Amino acid sequence: MGKINQGVLGGFSGKVGNIIGGTWKGIDYMRIKPSSVTNPRTQGQLDQRSKFSKVLNFLQPMSDFLRVGFKNYAIKMTQFNSAMSYNLNNAITGAYPNFTIDYSMALVTRGSLMGATNTNAVSDNSEEVEFAWSDNSGYGNAKPTDKALLLVYNPVKDMAIFDTAGASRSTGTQILSVPAEFAGDDVEAFIGFISEDGKEVANSVYIGSVTVA
Secondary structure (H helix, E strand, C coil), X not given: CXXXXXXXXXXXXXXXXXXXXXXXXXXXXXXXCCCCCCCCCCHHXXXXXXXXXXXXXXXXXXXXXXXXXXXXXXXXXXXXXXXXXXXXXXXXXXXXXXXXXXXXXXXXXXCEECCCCCCEEECCCCCEEEEECCCCCXXXXXXXXXXXXXXXXXXXXXXXXXXXXXXXXXXXXXXXXXXXXXXCCEEEEEEEEECCCCCCEECCEEXXXXXXX
């Protein structure tokens, strides 16, 4: 039986018929209890579950990084869920059962701050990936004090290494240390920026695949 929380015009919690009521983050909601599905494994459902699993595997190792990278898009949802939603809709390619992540379309940071330009990443020494970018301070809202958001994702090891308070935009380069076990692996490199006060974030730029020395 449902319970009215704030008078006849307020939200309710519980179940009335096939209507379920509750609150989430202080927001009242109602939803209809779904009817039983005669075939829970339709092609559409299989596609969606496979896509979801692929994006989840990509993003889970960088969940702490996403708390910074998607902080401005966590509206009535967590930063991680916001990143899931964006990448599900934009970064999946292929057909079931062979869906893959299109890293060039993926975002690991998102926002309106000016992004990185003329980016590059190499690994000439073991346990290091060196990032480089142009100092585009003064273009749009870019400032020399913006901090780099650096990330490398290792799909073989299912690991992500990152820095959420990297070198300043004006510095133009930074070395990111990676584990010795990454040697010989291809990693995917991304760069974004965050303003010095932490309020503005840039869309990440996919630099490309780098073979760790």
